[in-house]
Amino acid sequence: MKFTRRSLLVAASLAVTLALSPAQAQDKFIVVSSTTSTQDSGLFGHILPIFKAKTGIDVRVVAQGTGQALDTGRRGDADVVFVHDKVAEEKFVADGFSPERREVMYNDFVLIGPKSDPAKVAGSKDIAGSLKKIAEAKAPFASRGDKSGTHAAELRLWRVAAIDLEKDKGTWYRELGQGMGPTLNTAAGMNAYVLADRATWLSFKNRADLTIVVEGDQRLFNQYGIMLVNPAKHAHVKKDLGQTFIDWITSPEGQKAIADYKIGGESLFFPNFRKAGT
């Protein structure tokens, strides 16, 4: 056997062609930039096969923090954005990056903390008061610190609690700049309090000594919205396929698929799409 330069080149080009081929094989797909919570909780794994069976459209989910997911949409790298930060989403629409925002579903945030509960907040339904106690006790708190929807919600709650983080944060307040899962892993490692969305918490396995300490406050409401990336800004956006997905997920069938997704008998997300004006 003589393997020469030419056979090497042939092998190389063959390998490249092989690797490139599957990308072109299926054309009917959209890219959805969404949050880690919807992906890590397993929601997409449950609803996307139902959608695909009905429409034949493959939904490719890129899971990022809400801030990054919106940016992916802004750059035109996704067809649809599905996130949870109402303020940032409304700005996205106002800036012309999407023609319309629809509310799809909600769940809630929960305050997670160590069972030893150094700040004595367990069982409270008052998130603002609890955060205040954590700050006063200087108990370790792990923050996402990544401009995600959960991070934005956390910062709003500190403001509601009248804690000025810029002034009051000491070594007890730890900004990680990580996704929800890695932040929970870190919090489990250092027995810190942490704000999490309920879906990620329910499907999270490495809980160590952590448990839910505060839940049920109305201010912990967590709304998810969906938006088509504006084809007027990015001509390549798959407008029809993307709109098909948005129409389906806000249809009775899509909403039922969301409600049907449960872990241990517990629903993770609650559909709440309402047509404008109703």
Next chain:
Amino acid sequence: MYDLSAAFGAALRMVAGFDPALMGIVALSVKVSLAAVAIATVLGLPLGAAVALGRFPGRRGMIVVLNALMGLPPVVVGLLVYLLLSRSGPLGPLGLLFTPPAMIIAQAILITPIVAALARQVVEDAWTEYQEQLRSLGAPPRRAVWTLLWDTRFSLVTVVLAGFGRAAAEVGAVIMVGGNIDGVTRVMTTAIALETSKGDLPLALGLGLILITLVLAANAAAYTIKEVAQRRLG
């Protein structure tokens, strides 16, 4: 201890069950890394040999740069390729972001310097040894490049394997430009990152064990082929 045994259990179950999702992820990992290695080999070997034999101004600087590029931070390469391939970037119209070719490009950029820099060293050492002979035969430098690459081919297998190892183990760049999309751009390393973020550490470690086994198998195969070929062709 419990976590470790659970990881071995998870790994065994996945492998024994021929989990189709896992097989797809493994296949994509291998495909992407092989394609990147192929590109890096075609570009890197001649480049390394040319730098080894060439006498041109700035050669020393180029060697230092090549060696330094072996340590390219994957996350920076990922970001760079991301910005290039993004719809808002210069290569946006190609629509390559979040596809396997984007991952191949990022990995090829990462490992071409590794292949080139190591090949440069191997070829240069051989050149010091055979210089006299090649000169006396009157071989022109262009021919010398190929002769030396051919003569050092068994050492160069290790060079290519170093590139493959880096490609297969890399996560920072491929997760950024591939997006870790289920069934499309999810490879072993990004799957491990995902399971870790879900807090399923045993499953993540189980996937890790499979990845290590794969790299080990690839190296064993390459070593065997090299041994056999070396014995036949001397």
